[in-house]
Amino acid sequence: MRAAVQPVPDHVPQELVSSFNLFTGPGMEPAPMGDPHAAIETLLAGPPVFFAPGNTRNGEGTWVVVRAEDQRRVLQDGETFSSNRNIFASALGESWPMIPLEIDPPEHSKWRSLLNPLLSPRRVIGLEPIVRERAISLIEAMKSRGTDADVMKDFCLPFAVSIFLQFLGIGSERLEEFVGWATDLLHGTPAQRTEAARTVVSFLDELRDLRRQEPTDDFMSFVTQARIEGESLSDMEVRGMSVLLFIAGLDTVAAALGFDFYYLAQHADQQELLRTDPKRIQLAAEEMLRAFPSVTPVRRATRDVELQGITIRKGDLVACPSMTANRDPAEFPDAGKIVLNREDNRHVAFAYGPHRCLGSHLARREIVIGLEEFLARIPTFRIKPGTAPITHGGFVFGVDNLQLDWSEQEKAQ
Template sequence: MSEPMTHEKGSVPDHVPPELVHFWDFRTGLGPCPHAQVAELHKGPRVFYSPLSHQDRSEKPVGTWVLTKAEDIRQMLQRADLFSSAQPRSHAMGETWRLIPLEVDPPEHGLFRTPLNPLFSPARIKQLEPRLRELTVDLIEKLKDRDECEFIRDFGEQFPVRIFLELMGLSGDDLSRFRKWADTIIHDRINRGKAMGEVKAFLVEQIALRRVDPREGELVSQVMAMKVGDRPFTDEEVMGTVFLLFIGGLDTVVSSLAYQFRYLAENPDDQARLRADPSMIPDAVEELFRAFPVVTTARIATEDTELAGVRIKKGDMVTGSTLLSTSDPTEFANPEVVDLTRSPNRHNTFSFGPHRCLGSHLARREIQIAIEEWLKRVPPFTVKPGTTFKTLGGGVIGMEALPLVWSRPA
């Protein structure tokens, strides 16, 4: 077998046509407007190969196929028999346990997903709504008279993260430490393993406490009581599930809130429309989810196959980003335009297929309530003049800060 071609920034397998090689990295170089930057990839090949991957967990660069069309990304997400998600991130700390159900393929995946689904069902989220609204209002009331805020620090992380910590039965006093862990695991390849080890040690303590004193109604104790078929979760399965819930609850909604509020701050006409007619907010939030998704995921080919006319070999990494699927001009008319009344709005922001986001109902309702209550209480707001946005890349993109300003009525 011939050796792969070696490039300055990585390597390319010998079965990859040279014309399909394009250096791209979802971790770096995304600029202040990452969604527009990523959408530029639609001008190139339908499928290309980058010698770099945001999922790279090794010392040597690992390349990936990048899919740009929503149709192909759906196939990758749906066909777990061809594109596996069984890639334990615990390898970063020298271990082999799986994040459950994320790193489990069907049919085994369904055995783990089924007992988790009721925890985030529409009915369960409806029960949570009074608390969602109470915390939202409390946070806004504390900052509305200040004329400005750093949105992510003061609200964007406080609201969804505190809600999730309450669901897990964890103290909000450690929120900043938890967020630092999540940021490192998601955005910092070099220090990821160390942060994962610290999270695991913390969760081992929490699980041990609940073995002695189970806490009714909170997620950690509920996971510990779950069964796969007719047997209890093993200790590793409990850890893998609780770890995934913990990290998942600390980052994605924070990023989504930031990009959606940034859009409203930069587009006063649409902000005014939602103020004038709050009934538009649910559809508007759906369009903002489409326009500003934050997740990029990858799979490993389980056998030699072909996708969109491109030959993919067993063991190749294949990447599909929501930033590409929701900006696909063959899927959406004028995808670069944010249309708050867009209908239909068939997007993959919450993924597709068996691994569709477990917390999608909670995320939707949190952001709907956040916008409703913010617009009721805070005057028209804009981005603070002179702001330069810094993008945090990786499997979940984010922004470092979102300074907002407004003027109180005289």
């Protein structure tokens, strides 16, 4: 259940109010065989900036900035467009920022300097063997379940969660429990979401307290020992960081893999190309990140500001869907076409500006390794006859379920 739609503020000109919204607009509600990316692409034919009533979970409307160039302007200017919103905490009736996402520049940069080395390309190379091992064991278990398996539930989500557990320094024996929390947090009813949020926070708080006393060599030990300008981090700061790392890499990685499998299931020829020549997977993964990105960054204006001749007032929310920027014809030749060997692909699935995704190196390796191991183990697959994948819009687009069928190929082998 979503909150009631709040009235459109008086300063918004009526002609700029649209019926589109990321949650309930045409093509956005959970739908069998839905294609929220195709639905949102239609915005590129309309005004570059418009107002979408009820475009947030609490019913508040937002401006929507459609074009890549305008989005860059918003996302690069953290002084005018603030990301300090305490989203996760406010759902619990609390007030603390997720760090560094909800901290504005210039303070933001000290947090990035602390965290960047943890997810640097070199650190990610170190994590690769475990990422591959987790991918293989989940895919093999899914395969043994046959075509009753659901790729989202049996592979994409547990894969993303298991890498986070590894990062936290927790063994995969707690995987099922964490997948349950993640599922409730991301897809549950409002009550389930709040309950799961509380459980995750208290788990991470306990782990923080434990690692403060007995540090090891994991992420939590690192942040509890870290100092910024000579000061240790407070309990709330450690919480703000660990909660963000938990939620930032779950739905996003699962969604990327889910949309990739959904697309490939409908394009057996492309699957074959990647299966027979896995060197192509890296470029293909980038093109699928361009075509099926999941995140819409949102900011709040800290002063009145003009964009495309429209006045955005101090306090207004501004949404920048990566999905329209990534299909903007001013940025990409044949923007609406999926070209798996596209070169020079400067897409914005990981955003722009100071808050550009901290986990992009890890995310990319998870996606490429996930695709490599899946294509190496599962023969040509299609959407299981009689089933229809369910997709959804929102601030993070995703795939709810995806059943695939590879039995014909298995019989032929």
